[in-house]
Amino acid sequence: MDFNSLMEKAYEDYFNSLDEGEEALSFSEFKQTLSGKTKATD
Numbered sequence: 001m002d003f004n005s006l007m008e009k010a011y012e013d014y015f016n017s018l019d020e021g022e023e024a025l026s027f028s029e030f031k032q033t034l035s036g037k038t039k040a041t042d
Contacts, residue, residue: 007031 001009011030018024025033 007034010034 007030008027011027014030015024
């Protein structure tokens with residue numbers, strides 16, 4: 001599996017684990033969160 005496939009799988013797992021009605025991060029926000037980067041520090 002390449003990096004993008006791993007990220008997509010991780011996002012899918014994250015998305016499926018959300019409680020009903022809980023707001024999800026966008027895929028971009030999810031990747032930023034995992035990398036430790038935020039818009040304030042980019």
